[in-house]
Amino acid sequence: MNSASIRRLDSTAAGFGRELDALLAWEASQDEAIERAVAGILADVRRRGDEAILEYTRRFDRLDAASMAELEIGQGELQAALDGLEPGIRAALEAAAARVRAYHEHQRAASWSFTEDDGTRLGQAVLPLDRAGLYVPGGKAAYPSSVLMNAIPAKVAGVGELIMVVPTPDGARNPLVLAAARIAGVDRVFAIGGAQAVGALAYGTATIPQVDKIVGPGNAYVAEAKRRVFGTVGIDMIAGPSEILIICDGRTDPDWIAMDLFSQAEHDEMAQAILLTPDAGFIERVAQSIERLLPAMPRAAVIEKSLADRGALVKVRDLEEACEIANRIAPEHLEISTDDPQRWADRIRHAGAIFMGRYASESLGDYCAGPNHVLPTMRTARFSSPLGVYDFQKRTSLIEVSAAGAQTLGRIASALAHGEGLQAHARSAEFRLESGG
């Protein structure tokens, strides 16, 4: 790679703001052909259920099942996949799962209530979803870590039943994914995918139970299907390309920083990797590391294109300005590779996850530190959060009104209801007044 092909920017240059905006710009293409295809598949699954599922699985996955029973992957097969793993991998998966579980236990919210002097009691009940669906992509993007990260928060929340769908093109089942499902405690697994699997989970079929929420990544068809069933079921965010932003004081090994940029860029060509540093010399050292390390990377072609198209090494005035730029970018992953990283983290208002200190590479968080690797992309960290236990819990308000409480509240409600022209609201409150209203 010619290292000149990753752009260098300077925050003091005229037009820097515009250049940065152009670099960040990314819009999911709305493809009408995909929209139409997905609408058709969903309507068909809703109408014909299992029969449609079998047909689409035959067509898209070249998997000719005579019945839905053949498409269910039982706990026995999940356990066999786990038992068949190379011991080092199995230990790593189990260690990662244990850490992810321990971290997410901290996120479980509890019901609460309080009682007022007149006996009126108010609060909120926090309950798990009855049933959740987990979409796992097939083929090359079938990541066992993604199974752990999506399934474990649901189980920690106490979701009653967790149904996983994973396409198995030509019948090829990925043992790592099945083993991860077993470790995470997934309840049922079906070898189906695409928009048809999303439809099955959203509407239910004779075989596949209807779920309350669908999470997990997928291709453009899956994303469009999730968008369409939203409202019938809950969904997680629709993710954009993955992003890393690194703030470095210039005193971390440049090879480490180069490899951290690679680890984002290797995901796909649209992934984004940006370095912010006040040290111009460090930018050159990182560029040299990039040049030296890239040829040995198995995914060098993807990394090179991602860095050339969407990457940048940015010289900033100081670390204060780096934090301001980070807030503008609102990155999915933010590494703060400095001494006393908390000092800079305190200035960050928008990021999916902050990796603090020179030793906290993003990859540690991707797999096993404990926090979730499903994070808000494309500046949505301004208003959304990492996937968590809270995505599998929901709240019900509790309002118990005493006879005495109804006297106070009824007068207020009556006045406001009349003000809004809603007389039945007013009368309903007035009926509870001791004067008879």
Place this chain on the structure above:
Amino acid sequence: MNSASIRRLDSTAAGFGRELDALLAWEASQDEAIERAVAGILADVRRRGDEAILEYTRRFDRLDAASMAELEIGQGELQAALDGLEPGIRAALEAAAARVRAYHEHQRAASWSFTEDDGTRLGQAVLPLDRAGLYVPGGKAAYPSSVLMNAIPAKVAGVGELIMVVPTPDGARNPLVLAAARIAGVDRVFAIGGAQAVGALAYGTATIPQVDKIVGPGNAYVAEAKRRVFGTVGIDMIAGPSEILIICDGRTDPDWIAMDLFSQAEHDEMAQAILLTPDAGFIERVAQSIERLLPAMPRAAVIEKSLADRGALVKVRDLEEACEIANRIAPEHLEISTDDPQRWADRIRHAGAIFMGRYASESLGDYCAGPNHVLPTMRTARFSSPLGVYDFQKRTSLIEVSAAGAQTLGRIASALAHGEGLQAHARSAEFRLESGG
């Protein structure tokens, strides 16, 4: 009203399940003309900013402003609206706001972290949104209570700036709404509405700041605009018609129950009001109350159509079965009008809010009990929650890894990354190993 025109159902009758499903069925109509119109308006606002806003406001609200400054409603005017209120109404609004604020204080989540033995520290920072937008409908559905319910959780969360938009057709400004905005602490108010106001908040214009999330109810154009800008900004749920389900043991004054059904039905003709009771005689008594009370209601025509089209008085086997049916319906509002209501509330898994005891009419919660009146409709209580402080807070994961921690985590991450074919992830972890990886 002929009371026969509210349907009676019996849970023991053949076909009850099907009848109930038919009664609950409601789908938001997707209107292509609205979709196209909204897409055009949003694109125009994005391109032309304030100029487009002025033009649409002229066209749709018949309000001819020469500049955006004329469309901003300043704090002085909000205060004047508050000062001009009839004292009883003002006291009621202020009392309601104080109660809503006190309740929502309980919902504020705090940042947390923990440190492991090897010095690795994990946690989550919980932060407010920088800026939120609140849509308030104009005309007859301009409810001051809705301003309080949407604005107060944002302010309790600590949102930096809260921007309200409210259309003022023909220039008519609603003093109750403006007074409520003042009480709730809304920062800026613009007299604009429709899809163009949603676009202004989502993209920002020279005058109107871009927000991070838009909440609040609106007509079909507003709902479609919110759907379209989702991703650029966060949005709250798209609400369906309002619903009440009442479970009663038959020992509450039937007039109270009839009026509670009316209070839902008066919202609009699509609103849904259903009673479940094991007492067949009580059904007749409620029907008689409906017949007797309806003619005096100012909104009798709306109530009558709502009850006829979407209402029901349902005889159930017992209160246990009533709770099962309630879970299937997952109502927005659930009244449990019995002795020991907690006993039955413990069986409810899905409801937006539960009103417990004979004195807890829904209208008390709508205005002033304290919990939010923005609640999940159309069975979405299976997976979503009342509007709350948590809708205006978001989380950032924190991952600080010590040199020692990187040794443990790095080995796990390396094994899993190689398993997934992501070698840069593996190398990035291995670089932090003391052996040099």
